[in-house]
Amino acid sequence: MTEIADIALDAERCWEAVAARDGGSDGAFVYAVRSTGIYCRPSCPSRRPRREQVAFFALPDAAELAGFRACKRCAPREACPADPAAGVVAAACAVIAARLEQPPSLDDLGAAVGMSPHHLQRTFKRLVGVSPRAYADALRLDALKGRLRAGERVSEAIDAAGYGSPSRVYERADAQLGMPPAVYRGGGKGMQIGFTIVDSALGRLLVAATGRGLCAVSLGDDDEHLEYELRAEYRMAEIVRDDEIGAAVGVIQAYLDGRRPSMELPLDVQATAFQRQVWQALQAIPYGETRTYMQLAEGLGNPKAVRAVGRACATNPVSLVVPCHRAVGSDGKLHGFRWGLGRKQALLDMERKGAAAG
Ligand SMILES: [Zn+2]
Numbered sequence: 001m002t003e004i005a006d007i008a009l010d011a012e013r014c015w016e017a018v019a020a021r022d023g024g025s026d027g028a029f030v031y032a033v034r035s036t037g038i039y040c041r042p043s044c045p046s047r048r049p050r051r052e053q054v055a056f057f058a059l060p061d062a063a064e065l066a067g068f069r070a071c072k073r074c075a076p077r078e079a080c081p082a083d084p085a086a087g088v089v090a091a092a093c094a095v096i097a098a099r100l101e102q103p104p105s106l107d108d109l110g111a112a113v114g115m116s117p118h119h120l121q122r123t124f125k126r127l128v129g130v131s132p133r134a135y136a137d138a139l140r141l142d143a144l145k146g147r148l149r150a151g152e153r154v155s156e157a158i159d160a161a162g163y164g165s166p167s168r169v170y171e172r173a174d175a176q177l178g179m180p181p182a183v184y185r186g187g188g189k190g191m192q193i194g195f196t197i198v199d200s201a202l203g204r205l206l207v208a209a210t211g212r213g214l215c216a217v218s219l220g221d222d223d224e225h226l227e228y229e230l231r232a233e234y235r236m237a238e239i240v241r242d243d244e245i246g247a248a249v250g251v252i253q254a255y256l257d258g259r260r261p262s263m264e265l266p267l268d269v270q271a272t273a274f275q276r277q278v279w280q281a282l283q284a285i286p287y288g289e290t291r292t293y294m295q296l297a298e299g300l301g302n303p304k305a306v307r308a309v310g311r312a313c314a315t316n317p318v319s320l321v322v323p324c325h326r327a328v329g330s331d332g333k334l335h336g337f338r339w340g341l342g343r344k345q346a347l348l349d350m351e352r353k354g355a356a357a358g
Pocket of ligand 1: 046072074
């Protein structure tokens, strides 16, 4: 999953420029509106969003990396970069975009835009938020997602997005795509999702639901990143902040406080039949206990499917409620947890304590 660019812009001054529709700031930064997914130049004539809906980015490319689309009304990409370094970085972004199949080395990129590799690396990172290499990876992944969303066949989409082989995508799919390519194809189309982010015993807790049930439960340190991941996973869905999302949030918080062993909450998740089976098997593991991936695979009558079981655990979009933290390696060690190994350990400790206390 790509990171949201953490650009060191002076947010207060940016907001003043946006509020004043200051044309002199066009090209210095863009502002993005979370509720609409659109980014604009400061002088855009459109209605002003509420301050808390807005994020600022030094470059249009950084806003797009975070999943925002350019406003058709003010065409922010056409504003001339105010800072020469920003112009160079924008040019580097364009070079990378044009060569997705074979991303240029840092040396080649520097030569193409006329900046020393070292300086380019630093300036790029400062303005876009990630290194040129991570940017190339993200664009390629976006290209793949776009093709999958358009309904292209998985193998053809992988080819066309410039990946050497399907296995490379699948290896990284858990971490980057958030779910296997075949599942991603849906993109949450037609779903209406409300979400909220609250404090919990294990950090910030995002809970998202449709009218039918929970579609995402995730833990993290940074609200923006949590929201970004939700939007990346359900790119085609209509997503709005809804702090009145219902009783589920309290139930999950109580669970994290060790006060509620079981959470029988309705789910509304997109999954393959196999993923569903694995998730049900996870829900059947008693509170305070663990199973190995091998035991889970055997329980499903398919002992060869250990890796696939691991993958299904890693792509679980509703942490805690589908307790993928109760799955461990055959050596008893904790392997991977999308929301951090430290959190997995803390969850297991909390459950063991709770189970022992009866
Ligand atoms: Zn605009």
